[in-house]
Amino acid sequence: MRFFKLTQAYRSLVIAALILGVLTAAMNLGLQSTSSYLIAKAAQHPSTILLLWVPIVAVRFFATARAGLRYLDRYVGHDVTLRWIRDLKTALYQALEPLSTAELKAHHSGDLLTRLGSDLESLQNLLVGFAEPLAVAMLGLGLVFLVGLLLNPWLAGLLILMLLLAGLVMSGGNWHLAHLASRQLVTLRAQLTARVVELIHGRTEILALNVADTVHRDIDQVEAQLDAAKRRLSRVSGVFTGVTVLITWGGMWLLLAVGIRAVHTGHLRPLLFPVLAMIALASFELVGGLGPAFRDAGSLTEAGRRVSELLASAPHQAPGPQRTARATSVPAVQFDRVSLVMGTPSQKILHDVTWELPPRRHVALVGPNGAGKSTLVQLTAGLLLPTDGAVRIDGTATTQWDPEALRQHIAVVPQFPYVFHATLRQNLCLADPQATDAMLTQALQDAGLGSWLEQLSQGLDTPLGERGTSLSGGEMKRVALARALLKDAPVLVLDEPTEGLDPVSERAVLARLFSRARSRTVLWITHSLANLDLVDEMAVLDQGRLVDQGPVGRLRTHPLVQQLMRYQTLPS
Amino acid sequence: MDSRLWRKVSAAKRLTVGLGLASTLNGMFLVGQAWTLARLVSAVYLHHAFWAGVASDAWALLALIVARAAILGASEKWALDHAAAVESHLRREFLQALTRHHPGALNSPESGELLHLAVQGIEDLEVFLARYFPQVIVTATVPAIVWLGLMVRDWVSGLLVLLTLPLIPVFMVLIGQQADKASKRQVAVLNRMSGHFLEVIHGLDTLKLFGQSRREATAVRRQSEEFRRTTMKTLRIAFLSGLVLELIASLSMAFVAVAIGLRLIHGLISFQSAFMVLVLVPEFYLPWRQLGAKFHDGLKGAQAASMLFDLMEGQPAPASGGQARLPAPGPWPLAWRDLTVRYAGRERPALSRVTLALGAGQHLAIVGPSGSGKSTLLQTLLGDLPYDGDILIGGVNLKDLDLTWWRSQMAWVTQRPYFFAGTIRENLQRVAPDASPDAMEWALREAGAWELVQRFPRGWDTPIGQEGYALSGGQRQRLALARAFLMNRPVVIFDEPSQNLDLATESALMEAMARLRQGRTTLTIAHRLATVAHADLVVVLDHGEVAQVGTPADLRRQPGLYRTLLDAYAPRGDEDALLQADPSV
Numbered sequence A: 001m002r003f004f005k006l007t008q009a010y011r012s013l014v015i016a017a018l019i020l021g022v023l024t025a026a027m028n029l030g031l032q033s034t035s036s037y038l039i040a041k042a043a044q045h046p047s048t049i050l051l052l053w054v055p056i057v058a059v060r061f062f063a064t065a066r067a068g069l070r071y072l073d074r075y076v077g078h079d080v081t082l083r084w085i086r087d088l089k090t091a092l093y094q095a096l097e098p099l100s101t102a103e104l105k106a107h108h109s110g111d112l113l114t115r116l117g118s119d120l121e122s123l124q125n126l127l128v129g130f131a132e133p134l135a136v137a138m139l140g141l142g143l144v145f146l147v148g149l150l151l152n153p154w155l156a157g158l159l160i161l162m163l164l165l166a167g168l169v170m171s172g173g174n175w176h177l178a179h180l181a182s183r184q185l186v187t188l189r190a191q192l193t194a195r196v197v198e199l200i201h202g203r204t205e206i207l208a209l210n211v212a213d214t215v216h217r218d219i220d221q222v223e224a225q226l227d228a229a230k231r232r233l234s235r236v237s238g239v240f241t242g243v244t245v246l247i248t249w250g251g252m253w254l255l256l257a258v259g260i261r262a263v264h265t266g267h268l269r270p271l272l273f274p275v276l277a278m279i280a281l282a283s284f285e286l287v288g289g290l291g292p293a294f295r296d297a298g299s300l301t302e303a304g305r306r307v308s309e310l311l312a313s314a315p316h317q318a319p320g321p322q323r324t325a326r327a328t329s330v331p332a333v334q335f336d337r338v339s340l341v342m343g344t345p346s347q348k349i350l351h352d353v354t355w356e357l358p359p360r361r362h363v364a365l366v367g368p369n370g371a372g373k374s375t376l377v378q379l380t381a382g383l384l385l386p387t388d389g390a391v392r393i394d395g396t397a398t399t400q401w402d403p404e405a406l407r408q409h410i411a412v413v414p415q416f417p418y419v420f421h422a423t424l425r426q427n428l429c430l431a432d433p434q435a436t437d438a439m440l441t442q443a444l445q446d447a448g449l450g451s452w453l454e455q456l457s458q459g460l461d462t463p464l465g466e467r468g469t470s471l472s473g474g475e476m477k478r479v480a481l482a483r484a485l486l487k488d489a490p491v492l493v494l495d496e497p498t499e500g501l502d503p504v505s506e507r508a509v510l511a512r513l514f515s516r517a518r519s520r521t522v523l524w525i526t527h528s529l530a531n532l533d534l535v536d537e538m539a540v541l542d543q544g545r546l547v548d549q550g551p552v553g554r555l556r557t558h559p560l561v562q563q564l565m566r567y568q569t570l571p572s
Numbered sequence B: 001m002d003s004r005l006w007r008k009v010s011a012a013k014r015l016t017v018g019l020g021l022a023s024t025l026n027g028m029f030l031v032g033q034a035w036t037l038a039r040l041v042s043a044v045y046l047h048h049a050f051w052a053g054v055a056s057d058a059w060a061l062l063a064l065i066v067a068r069a070a071i072l073g074a075s076e077k078w079a080l081d082h083a084a085a086v087e088s089h090l091r092r093e094f095l096q097a098l099t100r101h102h103p104g105a106l107n108s109p110e111s112g113e114l115l116h117l118a119v120q121g122i123e124d125l126e127v128f129l130a131r132y133f134p135q136v137i138v139t140a141t142v143p144a145i146v147w148l149g150l151m152v153r154d155w156v157s158g159l160l161v162l163l164t165l166p167l168i169p170v171f172m173v174l175i176g177q178q179a180d181k182a183s184k185r186q187v188a189v190l191n192r193m194s195g196h197f198l199e200v201i202h203g204l205d206t207l208k209l210f211g212q213s214r215r216e217a218t219a220v221r222r223q224s225e226e227f228r229r230t231t232m233k234t235l236r237i238a239f240l241s242g243l244v245l246e247l248i249a250s251l252s253m254a255f256v257a258v259a260i261g262l263r264l265i266h267g268l269i270s271f272q273s274a275f276m277v278l279v280l281v282p283e284f285y286l287p288w289r290q291l292g293a294k295f296h297d298g299l300k301g302a303q304a305a306s307m308l309f310d311l312m313e314g315q316p317a318p319a320s321g322g323q324a325r326l327p328a329p330g331p332w333p334l335a336w337r338d339l340t341v342r343y344a345g346r347e348r349p350a351l352s353r354v355t356l357a358l359g360a361g362q363h364l365a366i367v368g369p370s371g372s373g374k375s376t377l378l379q380t381l382l383g384d385l386p387y388d389g390d391i392l393i394g395g396v397n398l399k400d401l402d403l404t405w406w407r408s409q410m411a412w413v414t415q416r417p418y419f420f421a422g423t424i425r426e427n428l429q430r431v432a433p434d435a436s437p438d439a440m441e442w443a444l445r446e447a448g449a450w451e452l453v454q455r456f457p458r459g460w461d462t463p464i465g466q467e468g469y470a471l472s473g474g475q476r477q478r479l480a481l482a483r484a485f486l487m488n489r490p491v492v493i494f495d496e497p498s499q500n501l502d503l504a505t506e507s508a509l510m511e512a513m514a515r516l517r518q519g520r521t522t523l524t525i526a527h528r529l530a531t532v533a534h535a536d537l538v539v540v541l542d543h544g545e546v547a548q549v550g551t552p553a554d555l556r557r558q559p560g561l562y563r564t565l566l567d568a569y570a571p572r573g574d575e576d577a578l579l580q581a582d583p584s585v
Ligand SMILES: Nc1ncnc2c1ncn2[C@@H]1O[C@H](COP(=O)(O)OP(=O)(O)OP(=O)(O)O)[C@@H](O)[C@H]1O
Pocket: A102, A103, A342, A343, A344, A347, A349, A367, A368, A369, A370, A371, A372, A373, A374, A375, A376, A415, B469, B470, B471, B472, B473, B474, B475, B500, B502
């Protein structure tokens, strides 16, 4: 999987963590066996304490080493993991970045957030929670066998056999019983997040439509499924906690039962009988970690799948060198037989649109709802790429442009602008981080927000609230307009910029806008035919096709436009 | 840890009692187990006993093992189940609180932060309850019991162990304080990151348009790196505490082992006692060691819990909680008396001393420049905004009204309609779960959405995605209108119903709205005056004050804001435009 590649930079640390884990387990084994050997030996009342010197030193050594190694093991393991998560997170963002808002929302932002959040959190367990217990169990087994050989080869063989069996039961049983529920946990968490996002973002609407009960019921439903999955897991977890104790101590018990015989038949020195007990206990601890590891393996694989799926989302730009050089003058915008297919099930949204926006012309784009006007805006800004044909800015297709270089030419007021949870200044400075207060104020005045700004007690430092909640509809549009004006781009694209404005302010804002933008190209999408006298040209889009274009005077008599206007004179 | 959790959540209490019981039993069996094991080993080793000689001990040992397995398994399940129950309970409470309280009142952490708290934070709390808290209980009970067992068999070792004991709590407290501070910072960083990320996802197009989206990648990396550093800092403290505890445990174990070894040589202690001590001493330290290891997991959950409780308790009680309902069916007369609404951080009130009355079944139009308080005036009816003055509905004060009932009497089209991920039909059914297909078709037709729904490949089973992204602006507005038509309520509230609509749809909508008005009270905000020509009463707002009130015909004749708005098109002598502005001219 691609995400493992990211660990290459610190592979040695990964290996170190695994080795440290195994060493720690080995030290534990050493400590348990030498300490029991020590007292067994002591019980023989040796003539001098010197005979005990070696086990005494060994006990101290193993004890100190176990503590130190465990510390190092934990430290290195977690550090590697966090580095890996950091790189994964960055890689995930880089994979997300080229996606359009529509593609992001097709995933649902709650789901994406889960991938970047709790899925990564699950993956954090890969090394410390999964790989290490596995390595400890496997390498530990060899170690136990070596130590066991010192006692009695038959008992060692038996111990290993039992350990293997225990390991298989712990891993197989947990995987078999838990992996489905543990997988579900990941998807359910994503669903829950998605619903909570909707609850938070849609709060006012939920109250207004009085659907709080059903929304909460939906969430409770996911919660109940989550709870059921957790209960399944807790059952497995409970059973295997018991089984672990049973295996560890029961295994020791069995070994002792066999050991008693071995002592009697003279195959095992009585001195080693206590040691056997302690070694058995310590070695079953080696496989104890397999239970939780395999219980959570389902989450791990599912989270891994979801993360790599996102990492693999198709690269958007055409391969090859991309243009970064800015156009030297106001660039022309050309649509060359542009078609666009989108959605599930896919639909053709634009059909063979061929159109040119000459430099410095002011053009109004009209057409019924769903004609494809906003889609055309996104194509112009390179937020979407055409399925067929090409959108050319200054003669270069948007697929050949470096996206950031391309967008330096274009300032957009989207139909539904996004205002960040930040101050007015921070929102405006997105367009120009160096802008002075005077420039910001000027831009706001041009957008018709001069008097609004004056009555804000914190002025430019007023926080605008989550998604601009503290702005009225018209204010939000105009903040977006001010932000676009502040960006010094030769092409200005306005998607219904005066929606939510009263006719007086609308006229004032538009008149100032067009007169100030004489040296820029302006594409203006509108449903109101009222201010068409302000522009040079007009284009009509219907059902994804460019129906006509030309001077405003002529197009006013276009049947489609006539139809729209005739409706206006219907008697009430 | 936050005591509020135990006061408020009964599952947390049951969790505590159950765990306390289990770990006491476990501790006792642990001592018994060590005792029988020591007897058995000593019999075989020193007295060369054969199976028959130790059978009773062996079976007793097995029984104890089985009993301990059962206790530990059951207490694990108990802890997990109750932690999950606490989780569900708290999440429900928190989400309910989020819906109830106006976001302004919630001191507004970003949505992403609230989201993180509601999902991951509560999940962390579950980890705290299921993993860390049981360990606390075990630590409180097992060592004491084990120590008593030690004292009975070999008081010298018992005292030796006791010598190391004071080191432990001192150390834990020291570390606890450090880690607490560090982890608070760390939880804050995590919250901020996640809050920021939700914004980035939703505002990605905007970031791209301003060439800031790639810079975010560096920001993501920087924040993750900062997170790694702060986490490693807390972990270092936690692991260091683990190291010290481990060293104390290991060294004390080595110390005890050597000491009993020496005493064995001199015959001061029996082998059986010595072996038992050897088995028990690690068990004495084990709970502390494990507590140290889980310390870090615990902290995050504890932080999340206190943040949750702070948020839930820091809120003033929601605006209204009356019981009154009005005699059905509506509509009822509405009145605003001396209504003033102030938003935090605004010098001017959004509405000041607005007084207005509307008869039952009358139609009100609200016009005025952008930002004059039109939407605010309507929002007050939702009972969600703090205000001064009175709002009377059918003569009853809004504050005395049963809000859920009152909200179920209104159909709204808000200025920023929100849609749920799902199909068109699901979105309609959400507001009217019992609506028949015919009714839904009718509503879609009235909203001018039927043809477009027909054009979609899967009709009204077409998914529209999060926030309805797969629809165009106008299509979304039509769906919002269809919802309102479908709701069939006595009070209908339209905030700019024709925004984003093309003109053909708008005029069809005017006719549909005329039909809808019959027998209902309607309140409509409009910029295109065409929408309001039929109103019984027009109120013109300006800077939050009532500038004019009257019938459209009266207002058209008076000089004033209404006339100015109407005339906005006239100077250019554009008949079409004027007609568009007000078809009744
Ligand atoms: N991401 C998407 N996935 C699928 N279909 C989409 C998507 N975005 C838009 N559409 C469809 O494409 C068509 C054109 O949408 P667009 O937003 O461009 O219309 P528009 O001309 O701007 O309309 P309006 O005047 O209502 O804003 C609509 O039928 C819409 O349903």
